[in-house]
Amino acid sequence: MNNHFLLMLIFSILTSLVLTFIAKNESRERLKYFFLLLGSFIVLSILAGWLMYPFPF
Numbered sequence: 001m002n003n004h005f006l007l008m009l010i011f012s013i014l015t016s017l018v019l020t021f022i023a024k025n026e027s028r029e030r031l032k033y034f035f036l037l038l039g040s041f042i043v044l045s046i047l048a049g050w051l052m053y054p055f056p057f
Helices: 004-023 027-052
Strands: none
Touching: 004 027
């Protein structure tokens, strides 16, 4: 599996799911919190990758 975006998406979904079930009790709160975490993970991961792109590692 060489698609980094797909791996990041799978990691984000699973991590958001676990953190949501740990943090919230109500179904509606869980749903809102899940999408907030998922969006945050994806946006911040893309931003971090974009900021690190010019550095030759």
